[in-house]
Amino acid sequence: MLARTIIGVLLIVAAAVIAGRRLWYLYRLAMTGQPVSPDRTANWGAAARSVGAEVFGQVRLLQWTVPGVAHVLTFWGFVLLIPTVVEGFGALFDQDFHIPLIGKQPWLGFIEDLAVVGVLLGIVTFAVIRLLTGPRREGRRSRFFGSHLSTAWLVLFMISMVLVSLLLYRGAQYNLGVFPFMDGGAFASEWVAGLLEPLGEETNEILEHVFVLLAVGILLGFLVLVVYSKHLHIFTSEPNVAFKRQPIALGALEPIRIAGKDVDFENIDELDEDAALGIGKIEDFTWKGMLDFMACTECGRCQSQCPAWNTDKPLSPKLLIMGLRDHAFAKGPYLLAGSDEKRAALTDEQKAEAERPLVGANENGYAHHGDGAVGGVIDPDVLWSCTSCGACVQQCPVDIEHVDHIMNMRRYQVLIESEFPSEAGVMLRNLEHAGDPWGSGGSARTGWMNDLGFDVRVLGDDGGTTVPDDVEYLFWVGCAGAVDDKAKRTTKAVATLLHEAGVQFMVLGDGETCTGDPARRLGNEFLFQMLGQQNVEVLNEAGARKIVATCAHCFNTLANEYPQLGGHYEVVHHTQLLNQLVTDGRLTPVQPLDSKVTYHDPCYLGRHNRVFSPPREILASLPGTRFEEMPRNAERSFCCGAGGARMWMEENLGTRVNENRSAEALALEPDVVAAACPFCIIMLSDGTTSLNDQRDGQARPVEVTDISELLLRSIRTTPSAPAASG
Numbered sequence: 128m129l130a131r132t133i134i135g136v137l138l139i140v141a142a143a144v145i146a147g148r149r150l151w152y153l154y155r156l157a158m159t160g161q162p163v164s165p166d167r168t169a170n171w172g173a174a175a176r177s178v179g180a181e182v183f184g185q186v187r188l189l190q191w192t193v194p195g196v197a198h199v200l201t202f203w204g205f206v207l208l209i210p211t212v213v214e215g216f217g218a219l220f221d222q223d224f225h226i227p228l229i230g231k232q233p234w235l236g237f238i239e240d241l242a243v244v245g246v247l248l249g250i251v252t253f254a255v256i257r258l259l260t261g262p263r264r265e266g267r268r269s270r271f272f273g274s275h276l277s278t279a280w281l282v283l284f285m286i287s288m289v290l291v292s293l294l295l296y297r298g299a300q301y302n303l304g305v306f307p308f309m310d311g312g313a314f315a316s317e318w319v320a321g322l323l324e325p326l327g328e329e330t331n332e333i334l335e336h337v338f339v340l341l342a343v344g345i346l347l348g349f350l351v352l353v354v355y356s357k358h359l360h361i362f363t364s365e366p367n368v369a370f371k372r373q374p375i376a377l378g379a380l381e382p383i384r385i386a387g388k389d390v391d392f393e394n395i396d397e398l399d400e401d402a403a404l405g406i407g408k409i410e411d412f413t414w415k416g417m418l419d420f421m422a423c424t425e426c427g428r429c430q431s432q433c434p435a436w437n438t439d440k441p442l443s444p445k446l447l448i449m450g451l452r453d454h455a456f457a458k459g460p461y462l463l464a465g466s467d468e469k470r471a472a473l474t475d476e477q478k479a480e481a482e483r484p485l486v487g488a489n490e491n492g493y494a495h496h497g498d499g500a501v502g503g504v505i506d507p508d509v510l511w512s513c514t515s516c517g518a519c520v521q522q523c524p525v526d527i528e529h530v531d532h533i534m535n536m537r538r539y540q541v542l543i544e545s546e547f548p549s550e551a552g553v554m555l556r557n558l559e560h561a562g563d564p565w566g567s568g569g570s571a572r573t574g575w576m577n578d579l580g581f582d583v584r585v586l587g588d589d590g591g592t593t594v595p596d597d598v599e600y601l602f603w604v605g606c607a608g609a610v611d612d613k614a615k616r617t618t619k620a621v622a623t624l625l626h627e628a629g630v631q632f633m634v635l636g637d638g639e640t641c642t643g644d645p646a647r648r649l650g651n652e653f654l655f656q657m658l659g660q661q662n663v664e665v666l667n668e669a670g671a672r673k674i675v676a677t678c679a680h681c682f683n684t685l686a687n688e689y690p691q692l693g694g695h696y697e698v699v700h701h702t703q704l705l706n707q708l709v710t711d712g713r714l715t716p717v718q719p720l721d722s723k724v725t726y727h728d729p730c731y732l733g734r735h736n737r738v739f740s741p742p743r744e745i746l747a748s749l750p751g752t753r754f755e756e757m758p759r760n761a762e763r764s765f766c767c768g769a770g771g772a773r774m775w776m777e778e779n780l781g782t783r784v785n786e787n788r789s790a791e792a793l794a795l796e797p798d799v800v801a802a803a804c805p806f807c808i809i810m811l812s813d814g815t816t817s818l819n820d821q822r823d824g825q826a827r828p829v830e831v832t833d834i835s836e837l838l839l840r841s842i843r844t845t846p847s848a849p850a851a852s853g
């Protein structure tokens with residue numbers, strides 16, 4: 128017994144020293160990051176709710192049923208196994224150890240054994256999932272492609288060994304009469320005891336010593352492995368969830384911050400000349416960003432949903448985060464050296480890692496990680512492939528904020544390095560000089576209303592400078608809605624529907640400028656601020672209160688980002704308003720459409736703003752409509768390819784995102800693909816046309832249109848074409 132105690136104590140001390148040093152190192156490394164804005168750490172109530180729901184409730188993981196349930200079994204199994212850890216360590220000192228007060232209760236023994244069985248079931252499920260869907264079977268399509276699979280297998284093996292040795296020593300303890308649950312409850316341990324019993328008392332005595340030490344030793348080895356591997360998430364996911372951007376890092380982008388404070392672009396000259404606008408090196412990330420890197424479980428859920436990865440582009444949100452993590456770890460000695468003298472003493476490899484550009488071409492074209500990596504950490508093709516669709520953020524079980532990181536790296540590339548896809552420069556110039564990405568100018572903003580058959584009120588036309596009291600909604604037309612032919616049809620349909628429902632509305636006419644969304648998503652925060660401030664000034668001077676927008680990007684910017692610039696409005700998307708008008712009986716769909724319809728969720732309406740039901744409710748209200756969902760819908764909808772300013776960039780890598788999505792829609796053989804954003808409609812129209820061309824025009828004709836146009840057709844008592852055909 129003395130030898131067992133000595134060996135056990137030595138193991139505990141060794142593991143505590145190794146794991147403790149590592150955790151201290153990781154803490155210091157994370158703290159080399161920049162401060163977060165104060166609101167991140169101020170809301171303890173929200174933090175507690177997030178931890179409750181996501182860590183203890185496992186709600187994010189349960190978005191995927193089978194792996195989610197397996198994780199619930201494993202997580203809760205480990206929680207319930209904490210008393211066995213106490214018992215195991217206690218048994219090092221006293222063979223007859225039990226937890227005081229409750230330690231001999233049969234219910235405790237039952238819970239412990241149930242937990243063992245639960246965890247075993249969980250890890251067997253994980254193993255099966257890895258075997259069936261691993262890269263060997265699915266190649267690049269596997270969500271585990273690029274993950275550290277051998278470590279994952281080692282961890283599964285170690286967990287099963289802990290559990291097996293735990294059951295074995297408990298069974299031996301039962302046979303020796305030193306088991307805390309001699310009165311029953313520990314059903315699995317008793318079953319193992321039955322197997323060991325024929326071996327005799329002496330052998331059971333030896334087995335008890337060996338397996339107590341083995342269970343404790345493997346557990347301590349597991350602890351050490353955890354802090355050196357992706358299983359670090361066992362310790363980092365809780366604070367990562369607690370300090371996440373509430374309620375989720377979607378919707379608005381955060382302003383550029385330096386030392387936790389918003390950068391004031393009006394006084395940009397006052398900034399320190401070394402100040403980073405955006406993120407140009409690993410230590411420009413906040414400590415929460417560093418924590419993100421350490422929290423990644425390499426589960427690949429993000430990768431499996433990413434439209435860039437699914438169309439064979441080099442961007443995988445998982446590999447991006449892993450690349451940043453590996454670089455942070457490799458640059459750690461430099462960051463923590465503390466003095467030039469100590470930095471000079473670093474190895475050549477460590478110095479080379481410190482010199483690596485964060486964004487720059489690298490040899491494999493992905494976010495490059497691993498030993499001996501050369502070139503940039505993040506390849507520019509990775510950075511510019513993102514559509515900012517938010518699927519990664521929505522999927523991530525530990526609340527990693529991929530989109531914020533990508534956009535902050537873009538900001539640095541654009542604002543400091545002037546490096547971005549050259550074709551996007553045209554869009555930026557048009558925004559700057561004409562106020563819209565097409566360069567059409569303010570005079571083009573009212574052309575759509577010419578043949579409506581009724582007058583649309585335009586702010587300022589009657590000499591007034593403010594929105595009159597009788598006007599309920601300011602109709603934000605948006606650049607596409609004013610100048611693109613397909614989008615103009617939506618604008619006309621919405622205006623007609625509002626008119627027919629008796630809703631008093633008004634537009635800004637040439638007083639409207641691009642919201643700045645494409646500039647912001649490209650990384651040109653300066654231009655976004657300029658356009659945004661101009662619009663907020665106009666809207667505030669006009670006394671705008673309620674705004675309706677047809678473009679999902681305008682909707683998101685007006686509702687979520689203009690408050691950052693002092694613009695606070697009640698913003699609705701046209702599908703929300705039209706649905707309300709139908710519900711209130713102010714619009715009554717009567718004309719049967721006799722069409723099979725599917726619906727594409729725009730990312731900035733659905734995932735970013737959680738508007739899923741109103742468009743579907745409108746479609747459900749249209750007589751003669753047969754609705755069918757695409758396999759990827761609502762939260763798991765697949766991007767059209769236009770977001771993140773990708774609309775204005777060439778798509779030369781891999782296959783086309785819009786064709787991928789269009790093929791999914793066409794597979795349902797619909798008559799109509801409905802959407803609720805002009806950019807989605809442009810992309811899906813192009814996608815379906817292109818697929819039709821590839822099929823030599825043999826594909827079934829399909830119409831891609833906005834929901835408002837379908838509603839307009841249906842409220843007419845006689846069959847008619849759309850109210851206006853651009």
Ligand code: SF4
Nearest residue numbers: 433513514516517519
């Ligand atoms: S936002 Fe969309 S495109 Fe960008 S990394 Fe995430 S999933 Fe991929």
Ligand code: SF4
Nearest residue numbers: 423424426427429523
């Ligand atoms: S970033 Fe999140 S979703 Fe992606 S692999 Fe890591 S933990 Fe999984």
